[in-house]
Amino acid sequence: MKFAWIDLRTVPEANRTAVIDAAVHSKIAGVVANDPALLDDLPPTITRVLFADVPVDSPHLVIEALHEQDRLDRLSTAFVQVSDDRTLKLACAAAERLDHTVVAFTDPTKIPLEIVIAAAHGAPGKLVTVVADLVEAAIVLEVLEHGSDGVLMAPKDASDVFKLARLLETTSPPLTLTTLTVEAVTHNGLGDRVCVDTASHFREDEGILVGSFSSGFVLCCSETHPLPYMPTRPFRVNAGALHSYVLGPANRTNYLSELRSGSKVLAVDAAGHTRELTVGRAKLESRPMLTITARSPENVEVSLMVQDDWHVRVLGPGGKVRNVTELQPGDELLGYLAPEQRHVGLPIGEFCKES
Known part of the structure; x- marks a missing residue:
């Protein structure tokens, strides 16, 4: 699980109390300071991290600046400023061996971070990367698909702390898929269909959840x-x-017509695992269309209109690939039933009938 530490060392004194309160309220994992007094009153749920040149007799997690590799055996936690090949190798060695390694990078490229993440892969310790702001935090948490275990950020005020906490909550939870039984396939004539091109590769058992009704989707x-x-x-x-409708992150939907370069959708596999993908392009073209009507075990009707062509496919149980023009009544598809109706893409518990 990803985590964040906030750095009090550069927070203005006028904002410090509010920042600490926000860290406690939003369950930030750790608070960093160079004054032990700022850490003493924190609750036990927060890791107290003290930046110091030498170890001190306290319950704090003490981070020392690491300058030479021969000091590794005397440390459990270290800070490494990466600015060249020597310090990059030092950061890799620390990440492989220490409980916590905090790294800061002089240059804006993420290549050195990729090298440290690769070196630390499989190591029991945690890698914490210093970030300048929330935008960089989002990038660092996803570098090499693994990302840094944690980030260290100096917030300007309490709102930064709450935004950082929300950023950590953007991991995509699994969905409980259901088996739909095809009832009918109807040829509709010409319509406009959308191809969604993402900036990532899909795996063989992945797709996106799409449906004509907000109550149900086909994979x-x-x-x-x-x-x-x-x-x-x-x-x-x-x-x-x-x-x-297409299902996106945070249980929100968009119309396919609304997708643009930079929009977000959910990739969903046959087991219900999800991940957020970025749309690179949405391509709309007129094509012959057909409608698939299916029903869930709970007797919920699910409808999907797609291009009427053999190469358009949906997924069945176990990730079985099915060509839409060959579907017959009784065939099984994978789908998802939404527990709420929708208003401007957001779930809401109101009466709504779609047909």
Whole structure:
């Protein structure tokens, strides 16, 4: 689980109490200071981190600046300023061996951080990266897909602390998928469909959840699997008609017509695991359309309108790939039932009937 420490050393004294209160309230993992008195009254749920040149007799986690590799055996936690090849190697050695390694990078490139993350992979300790702001924190937490275990940020005020806490909560929880049984496939004639091209590769059992009704979605397959007459496009989902809902992060939906470069969608696999993906392009074109009507074991009707072509695919139980033009009544698909209705994409407990 990712975590954050906040650094009090540069927080203005006028804001310090509010920042500490925000850290406690939002369950920030640790507070860093160079004055032990600022840490003494923190609750036991927060790690008290003291920056010091030499160890002190206190219950604080003491971080010492590490300058030479021969000091590693005398430390459990260290701070390394990475500015060249020597200090990069020092940071890697520390991350491999110490309980906590805090690293700061002089240059804006993330290549040195990638090298430290790779060196520390599988090590029992935790890597904490110093970040300048919330934007950099979001990047650092995802570098090499693994990211730094934690970030250390000096907030300007209490609002920065709350925003940092929310950033750590953006891990994508799993969804409970259901098995839908196809009832009918209807050919509709011409309509506008949207292909969603993401900035990431889909895995073979992944797609996105799309539906005509906000109450239910079908797992639409990516073009990861080979197709005749055309190359695979493992970043693409031929997703459905422009009016359709697509499920995104934080249980929010968008119409397919609303997606733009930079929008977010959820990749969902056959077991319900999810991850947030960035849309690189949404491509709308007129094509013949068909409607799949299916029903859940709870008797909820789920509808999906997609391009009427054999190469458009949806996923069934176990990640089985199904061509939409070959679907028959009784076939099984993977889907998701939303527990709430929607208003401007947000879940809300109100009466709503869609047909």
